[in-house]
Amino acid sequence: MILPRAFYARPTLTVARELLGACLVRLVDGIRLAGIILETEAYIGENDLGCHAKSGKTRRNAVMYGPPGYAYIYFTYGMHWCLNAVTEAEGFPAAVLIRAILPTEGLEIIHKRRNGRDTLGPAKVTQALAIDGGLNGVNLTETSSGLWIESGLPVSDESVTVGPRVGLYTVPEPWKSIPWRFQVVDHSKFR
């Protein structure tokens, strides 16, 4: 089942936690590339100094200000794309960064796209699933976008760790260390 708009129209921390175990799907040339989401991070509003919306609405972050259930995809470090799912009410900028997946469908293609390497990292996820800026702003709640998220396996609290978000080196406290990162500890049971 495709996760509906109402799934995303909730507090971002709730969405980030519940996206663990869900299935990220990318349709390329009629072929499904998919993986179970293993790691997420929440970015919540203009007060969150780690969030791209910290300085208000710009051309880059505009999608985050739109309705929930859309893809916010940004380019960084001169070569990498990162995928987010927009959350909360329209007008409030918030999103969940998809940081890692366990590939489940289209394994050969994913393997080839990743040159045999893992898919544990936000830019590795987008490279593996052929996601780039051309998909910024697409609707994650319908298949016609070629990118959507389906409900997957429930993940128990015991198999989830919570911790600080990654890569926010110059972000001031408390935002730098606030535990808004969610990770499936042992994903061997999904294999």
Add this chain to the structure above:
DNA sequence: AGCACGATGCTCT
């Protein structure tokens, strides 16, 4: 196994 570093170009001040 872990750390340091360079790559590389877009976005906003």
Add this chain to the structure above:
DNA sequence: GAGCATCGTGCTT
């Protein structure tokens, strides 16, 4: 012009 929600390599232990 500075900074960046990263990755892979290569060197050290």
